[in-house]
Amino acid sequence: MSDIGGTAAPLLAARDLAKAHGRTRALDGASADLAAGEILAVTGTSGSGKSTLLHCLAGIVRPDEGTVTYAGERLDELPEKRLSELRRTEFGVVFQFGQLIPELTAVDNVGLPLLLAGAGRAEARQRAGEWLERFGVRGQAELRPGALSGGQAQRVALARALVTGPRIVFADEPTGALDSLASEQVMTALVGTARESGAAVVLITHDAQVAAYADREIRLTDGTVARAGVTA
Amino acid sequence: MSTRHILLGLLAQGPSHGYDLKRRHDERFPQARPLAYGQVYTTLQRLVRDGLAEVDGTGSDGGPERTAYRSTAEGARELAHWAGEIAPPAPFVTNEIFAKVVVSILSGGDPEAYLRAQRAAHMERMRELTALKTAKGADLATVLSADYALNHLDADLRWMATTAARLTTLTAEVDTA
Numbered sequence: 001m002s003d004i005g006g007t008a009a010p011l012l013a014a015r016d017l018a019k020a021h022g023r024t025r026a027l028d029g030a031s032a033d034l035a036a037g038e039i040l041a042v043t044g045t046s047g048s049g050k051s052t053l054l055h056c057l058a059g060i061v062r063p064d065e066g067t068v069t070y071a072g073e074r075l076d077e078l079p080e081k082r083l084s085e086l087r088r089t090e091f092g093v094v095f096q097f098g099q100l101i102p103e104l105t106a107v108d109n110v111g112l113p114l115l116l117a118g119a120g121r122a123e124a125r126q127r128a129g130e131w132l133e134r135f136g137v138r139g140q141a142e143l144r145p146g147a148l149s150g151g152q153a154q155r156v157a158l159a160r161a162l163v164t165g166p167r168i169v170f171a172d173e174p175t176g177a178l179d180s181l182a183s184e185q186v187m188t189a190l191v192g193t194a195r196e197s198g199a200a201v202v203l204i205t206h207d208a209q210v211a212a213y214a215d216r217e218i219r220l221t222d223g224t225v226a227r228a229g230v231t232a
Numbered sequence: 233m234s235t236r237h238i239l240l241g242l243l244a245q246g247p248s249h250g251y252d253l254k255r256r257h258d259e260r261f262p263q264a265r266p267l268a269y270g271q272v273y274t275t276l277q278r279l280v281r282d283g284l285a286e287v288d289g290t291g292s293d294g295g296p297e298r299t300a301y302r303s304t305a306e307g308a309r310e311l312a313h314w315a316g317e318i319a320p321p322a323p324f325v326t327n328e329i330f331a332k333v334v335v336s337i338l339s340g341g342d343p344e345a346y347l348r349a350q351r352a353a354h355m356e357r358m359r360e361l362t363a364l365k366t367a368k369g370a371d372l373a374t375v376l377s378a379d380y381a382l383n384h385l386d387a388d389l390r391w392m393a394t395t396a397a398r399l400t401t402l403t404a405e406v407d408t409a
Binding site for chain 1: 348354355358359361362366382383385386389390393
């Protein structure tokens with residue numbers, strides 16, 4: 001079963017992905033398409049293969065079988081160096097716990113991808129500050145992650161994921177550790193900025209209220225997409 | 233839902249006529265079924281009959297003549313009593329989705345297919361409500377009513393997911409009942 005539909009060439013396309021962790025088949029023939037600028041929710045119960053699918057789509061993990069094509073390039077065949085470059089420049093990633101660097105302030109966390117891409121420190125801090133502003137956490141710019149609330153930390157993590165102007169943001173349960181109001185702020189910020197910047201989003205969630213921010217939903221069951229297009 | 237208490241609540245802000253009460257009701261409860269004028273006037277007459285509201289006066293403001301109503305002290309007491317009274321938590325479990333699943337099992341239908349299609353419809357409605365409440369300039373009444381609906385649809389979805397997982401067992405139980 002698959003999620004293949006539409007006529008325009010997708011920005012990202014996965015076909016018949018299989019991936020095993022030891023003897024467990026996390027993915028078992030999953031296919032999915034992502035159009036440019038689209039916000040796609042991937043839902044399913046625990047153990048349905050959501051996170052493994054995201055890792056394959058983002059080039060973090062190579063599938064055992066199947067193909068992942070991003071803008072004409074086969075991610076499943078690319079050398080690690082090129083994958084790493086794509087993850088730095090074209091993709092942004094956010095996890096359930098933002099995984100901010102505890103020793104750096106919020107603004108330096110957000111500026112880090114820019115420094116890695118060759119920007120100067122002053123420019124990185126200025127652009128990072130602008131992104132913190134867009135996510136409503138400018139006032140927390142000089143705080144370290146330990147001094148931020150869960151919702152603030154996630155908004156800083158989103159700013160870090162978007163600061164390089166990625167074409168796709170991969171978000172794995174970005175609101176999983178937040179209460180409903182903080183979750184709403186994070187999702188409003190994520191969707192609003194993605195729409196403004198034209199970035200596509202792959203949003204992994206077990207929460208239907210979070211999935212409802214997306215344009216479309218695909219639902220995984222036992223490592224495969226539950227039904228073609230019907231969930232959209 | 234108690235239309236008479238909602239009208240008393242709107243009258244608590246001051247005298248008002250039927251047309252205005254209908255308009256304010258629809259503003260305050262934006263996702264509710266709009267009140268019919270006939271229902272507003274019938275309810276106002278009953279409130280007057282029961283001593284909970286009274287006629288405040290009539291005026292035309294250049295248009296057709298309208299009767300304004302105000303709440304009485306008894307009406308204010310009744311409103312406070314109702315607003316603080318606990319609503320019975322789900323006294324009867326009667327729900328169309330639940331009924332369709334059971335009937336589908338009884339009649340040899342395909343409850344799994346139904347649940348998948350219903351889930352898709354729920355998600356579509358949840359996307360609409362989310363867009364509504366996150367739109368720029370959404371007022372408090374819209375946000376609150378969308379939140380309420382979203383949480384109830386979400387509860388349906390969780391029940392539907394559990395039911396889909398239980399279907400094998402449930403089918404066996406209904407078959408042997």
